[in-house]
Amino acid sequence: MIKHYPIILRERSRGYYIITGEVLEKLPELPKEGLLNLFIQHTSAGISINENADSTVRNDFESFFNYIVPENMPFIIHDMEGPDDMPAHIKSTLVGSSISIPISSGRLMLGTWQGIYLCEFRNFPHRRKLVASIYN
Amino acid sequence: MIKHYPIILRERSRGYYIITGEVLEKLPELPKEGLLNLFIQHTSAGISINENADSTVRNDFESFFNYIVPENMPFIIHDMEGPDDMPAHIKSTLVGSSISIPISSGRLMLGTWQGIYLCEFRNFPHRRKLVASIYN
Amino acid sequence: MIKHYPIILRERSRGYYIITGEVLEKLPELPKEGLLNLFIQHTSAGISINENADSTVRNDFESFFNYIVPENMPFIIHDMEGPDDMPAHIKSTLVGSSISIPISSGRLMLGTWQGIYLCEFRNFPHRRKLVASIYN
Numbered sequence: 001m002i003k004h005y006p007i008i009l010r011e012r013s014r015g016y017y018i019i020t021g022e023v024l025e026k027l028p029e030l031p032k033e034g035l036l037n038l039f040i041q042h043t044s045a046g047i048s049i050n051e052n053a054d055s056t057v058r059n060d061f062e063s064f065f066n067y068i069v070p071e072n073m074p075f076i077i078h079d080m081e082g083p084d085d086m087p088a089h090i091k092s093t094l095v096g097s098s099i100s101i102p103i104s105s106g107r108l109m110l111g112t113w114q115g116i117y118l119c120e121f122r123n124f125p126h127r128r129k130l131v132a133s134i135y136n
Numbered sequence: 137m138i139k140h141y142p143i144i145l146r147e148r149s150r151g152y153y154i155i156t157g158e159v160l161e162k163l164p165e166l167p168k169e170g171l172l173n174l175f176i177q178h179t180s181a182g183i184s185i186n187e188n189a190d191s192t193v194r195n196d197f198e199s200f201f202n203y204i205v206p207e208n209m210p211f212i213i214h215d216m217e218g219p220d221d222m223p224a225h226i227k228s229t230l231v232g233s234s235i236s237i238p239i240s241s242g243r244l245m246l247g248t249w250q251g252i253y254l255c256e257f258r259n260f261p262h263r264r265k266l267v268a269s270i271y272n
Numbered sequence: 273m274i275k276h277y278p279i280i281l282r283e284r285s286r287g288y289y290i291i292t293g294e295v296l297e298k299l300p301e302l303p304k305e306g307l308l309n310l311f312i313q314h315t316s317a318g319i320s321i322n323e324n325a326d327s328t329v330r331n332d333f334e335s336f337f338n339y340i341v342p343e344n345m346p347f348i349i350h351d352m353e354g355p356d357d358m359p360a361h362i363k364s365t366l367v368g369s370s371i372s373i374p375i376s377s378g379r380l381m382l383g384t385w386q387g388i389y390l391c392e393f394r395n396f397p398h399r400r401k402l403v404a405s406i407y408n
Binding site: 033034035048049050051054056057059060061063064067068094095096099100101102104109110111112113114117135136 | 274352369403
């Protein structure tokens with residue numbers, strides 16, 4: 001049995017954010033055993049799993065991705081929405097748009113140091129939508 | 137209940153292609169509620185979700201991935217099938233080989249601007265196989 | 273029906289390893305039809321699908337990822353556990369932490385050249401835990 005829960009995240013400006021708590025708050029009680037699939041409905045933001053403790057990790061992510069996907073690369077054509085537009089599309093494919101996390105004993109089976117990241121690649125805050133699908 | 141649908145895509149040469157329509161054509165009517173998992177059975181092509189409207193986005197993807205994974209990097213050893221061989225393997229891991237997309241009301245819950253991309257990393261056209269798995 | 277199988281992989285030092293056999297050994301007989309979701313419970317290692325035959329491919333992966341995510345990048349702040357710490361977090365997001373592989377006729381539907389990779393990004397051997405979730 002699968003059930004979908006559309007989740008609207010609060011708006012955030014460019015950066016990397018831990019949203020584990022915000023996602024769980026918007027879901028009903030998790031099943032005993034199951035799987036949670038998260039899918040982000042955007043092409044200029046991504047979701048990933050990474051370190052949940054030290055905020056410098058999220059800062060370093062911002063620095064690193066700007067370093068390998070800088071704005072104004074000479075070969076970029078698509079810039080309709082500004083210089084952060086095409087880099088955002090590229091980053092979203094590098095990071096990915098769906099994750100599946102196992103559920104056991106009614107809890108996400110995340111490792112000790114794992115959190116769910118929202119990666120916002122546009123400069124200005126956007127209202128991002130996830131679909132959380134729980135099957136059991 | 138899970139059902140698998142092997143899909144053979146038409147051959148395409150190096151580049152990024154929207155295959156949402158081609159995939160849906162080869163599937164039966166989607167269930168009311170469910171999930172579609174797409175898995176590509178190759179190590180020199182990838183699948184991703186990205187912008188479905190402006191073709192310059194796909195051109196920029198081609199330029200960008202050639203820029204960060206160029207051919208003939210001095211440290212590359214594996215070149216049995218030519219200079220596009222190892223870069224194709226690397227790109228396929230960067231982009232990924234499986235995606236899970238929620239299905240609701242008999243339709244893929246893609247965002248307005250999202251399409252399914254086939255990323256063909258080899259120069260010459262290859263016949264690529266996907267497995268589409270629908271569970272509901 | 274979903275069942276989870278926690279898998280502890282044998283310790284490996286930095287590098288890329290094919291673990292298809294080791295994973296299958298730790299699972300019961302696969303169902304006739306189903307899906308295997310693999311989730312790695314760490315933020316400094318990743319899992320991916322790539323070439324299963326030529327070991328130079330895995331060496332080239334090591335070289336390439338060290339080239340695009342070198343140690344001691346000047347803007348990196350997070351280095352509590354050493355210079356391989358933050359690059360490992362970045363690589364794990366680039367490579368990913370979950371994969372879904374279809375199962376048919378009691379076998380993984382991998383392509384001819386596909387194997388499951390453990391990507392160990394820390395210098396020293398770590399005991400890595402996966403959760404294998406089988407649903408059918």
